[in-house]
Amino acid sequence: MEHLDKRTKMTIMFAVMASMLFAALNQTIVGTSLPRIVAKLGGMEYFNWVFTIFMLTSSVTAILVGKLSDIYGRKPFILSGLAVFMAGSFLCGTSDDMIQLIIYRGIQGLGGGMIMSTSFTAVGDLFSPRERGRWQGLMGAVFGLASVLGPTLGGYIVEHFDWHWVFWIFLPFGFIAFFLIWRLFPHTAQGEKKSIDYWGSMFLVLTMIPLLLAFTWAGKDYGWTSARILGLFAFSAASLLIFIRIESRTSNPVLPLHLFKNSIFSLSNVIGFIMGIGMFGAVMYTPFFIQGVLGTAPSRTGFIMMFMTLSMVFSSTIAGQYITRTGKYKHLALFGLLLMAGGMYSMSLMGLNTSNWTVVINLAIVGLGLGIAFPIFNLTVQNAVDHRYLGVATSSTQLFRQMGGTVGVSIMGTLMFNRMEEKMSLLASKSSAAAANPGVMEKLSQLRDPQALLNPDKLEQIRSGLPPQMTGMFDHIIHALREAMSYSLEGVFFMGALFMILAFLLTFFVKEIPLRTSNREPQPAGDSQEQMGETAPQN
Template sequence: MEHLEYKQKVTIMIAIMAAMLFAALNQTIVGTALPIIVADIGGMDYFSWVFTIYMLTTSITAILVGKLSDTYGRKPFILVGIGVFIVGSFMSGTSVNIYQLIIYRGLQGFGGGMIISTSFTAIGDLFSPRERGRWQGLMSSVFGLASVFGPTLGGYIVDTWAWNWVFWVFLPFGIIAFIMIWKMFPHTKTKAKTSVDFIGAIVLALAIVPLLLAFSWAGKTFAWDSAMIIGLFVWSTAALAIFIFAESKAKNPVIPLHLFKNSIFSVSNLTGLLMGMGMFGAIMYMPFFIQGVMGMSATKTGFIMMSMMLSMVVTSTLGGQLITKTGRYKIFAVIGLVIMGIGMFSMSLMTVDTTVLGAVRNLILVGLGLGLTFPVLTLTVQNAVDHKYLGVATSASQFFRQAGGTIGVSIMGSIMNMIMSDKMSEMAAQSDDSLGNLDGVSALEDPQVLMDPDIIGQIRQGVPEQVVPVFNQLIEAMRGVLSTALSGSFLFGTVVLGTAFILILFLREIPLRLSNQSTEQKPEEAKKSS
């Protein structure tokens, strides 16, 4: 599709961006609304799974679809992806408990994986590596804009209407995106018929799922040194070894192992994994601080979170333009990770006394860094491999980023719950039990009530006037507990981003190719360009 007229390419990109906008809006709208949803249907202990299952199914689907789309074309998969995503979104709004919500979010993830994988790969089909920087930046801006309006609208919906509409409000946009892709996107496929490596995909899933369960349960449901957790880690390691063996023998492997011999491919994807751990941690847990610690409503939380995404839109757009203009890209990733790391560290220093201005400043820093780094890592991977591996390489990039998010959200959730549990136990031991016999006060044993100011207000009304000061002290103490727990999670994110910064310094920068017809550089050419 590289030789299509420019006007036709732009038209196709509009259709792709419409599909990406639909998926991104449905993903980002949940973050701000989830504390209220959890307060209604329960399941604080399984909170992280609402995001984790989505990222898990997205990751597995994206990596398989990337390989299939190299053979059968992008169009069928993006259409099926939109359809599955629409069904998952509708069903999520019908959830009556946390378990149903997790299942339906998993279904959304299957559709989201298809949309994300084919959308970013299509950019590589349409434009040469030198031109892709601009479009990768614009695609990241679409996600950023969705992240601006999504949380704000999500907060408004749960504050004004029923939370179910968080999942239903954008369904018409999904139908429009489906029609646009159907009409505008050309269908292309290779003539060669190849086998599908379903065994590799299944074994890969069997390696990821136990790893995810281990990080989710360790320190909360089971001790880190328990037989269950150790067994899950052993299972995951064994499955990974089997996966590597299976891929080395497969005719058409889901992830060609020889790609990892390319240092640019390996460094970029490992950096993406680490960046995903920090990025998704900030997006998912910052609303808990704003609502639970600062006491803001869901709507106000959305406006505060908007600062992070707006700054991301600015730097992703400008960064993409500069990459296309200069042909340089490594410097943007390096600067981006430094800024993002500073922002995450600043988040770890937040307390109950943190002002709205302080929270916004920290979010802007994370957003600025994220916007600079986000488009680069996909571009480097696409530029480093031959065009026939474009789909699988792009999907691998998305997979590692989503996998990082899956692991990061689970670990940060585990850290938050462990610290919160220890602090709540200490607080209970030191309590004078002045409120212990009053109706409704027992609900304060669960910190999730901090996410719903209405519940706190109802409990306060039932407290005798002379005991209200003690009640207020208890609420402030609980906010302090939640703040401390979240600080631990954000500090972990800081360490992860610091590691990503060190790793990106080893990224070898090679010239951006001027045509998709170019093959991989020969070793001697690569040495000259490094």
């Protein structure tokens, strides 16, 4: 598609970014509106599955569609993704209970994975690696814009309108994106149709889903050494071994293993995995600090978090322009990761006396680093592989980043809950007044969940149910709990900083090869087909 004129490319990119924005907005809008939806539909015990099912289905389709789009072209899959996503969005708004909503969110995820995978790959079809920096930065800015608009709109809609409109309001936007892609996006099939690797696809799915579920549940719903979690890990490991054997023997593997012989491809995915840990760690656990430790109102929490997103949008746009103009990217990646590490470390120093403005500054630093480094490793992977592997290579970076986020949130969550539990046990053992009154102990035990500090109404309900002589002790315990949460989050953010330092160090080993100025150019020197392991599979 490089031969298209500039105006046509710009129009296609507008349609692609519209598709991305449509999908991203529907992801981010749910967060702030879900408590109200749960209040209407019930099923609080299934709350987390609204997010988990989307992550599972989108991760699976992203990696599978990556390979298929290399064979059949991007257009049919981005159109199918939009159609499935719109159907899922409409159905979500018709849900009568939480189970239906979870099923329909799974359908949304299937479409979302197709859209995300093909959208980033389409940039590679339209532009040479040298030109992609600018557009990868703008695509990152689209995500940032959705992160700002989505939660704000979600809160406004459920407050002033029926909750169904959370899922329906952007449907016209989806139809416009579908029409533009259908009319403007050229067909880019590779020509030769190859057999589909059904067995490899099946065992890739059987590897991913148990692994993601294990890290989602471990440390929260089940212990890390519980039979269920160990069984999921074992099943995933067995499926992985079978998958590797299938891929090494099939003629058209869904995930060509020889790509991992390319050090740039492998290291970039490892770094993306580690970045996912840090990025999701900051996003998921900072609200615990803002609301739980500082006692900031939820309405202001979104405003504070917005500064991270805005700084990410700013830096990703500037960094993309710089890469396109200079062709240099490695020193930018190092600088971005160092900024992220510094921001996360600064967050680990925060405590009860921290001001909201200090949180804003630290989040802005993390966002600046994330915006710089986030798009670069998509670019390094795309530049290091032959163009016929563009789809599967791009989707692999998304998969590793998503899995890093899942693993990171699980590990950091376990660290946080363990530290909170340790502090709570110490607090209970020292509270002789509470120990002498089992009824009081029962009420105070409700505070063992860190989520309680994020719910002022629940705190007030517990406080009002205590005897008058115990309210002073209650207030003292709440203060101690805030200290305990601050201590637990200090460990979470410090761990995030360590992961970013690891990513920073690994980046030194990523070869900086010249960015190609055309998709028709051969791979840059240093990453020859021989080094890539381009050998025929043994049948």
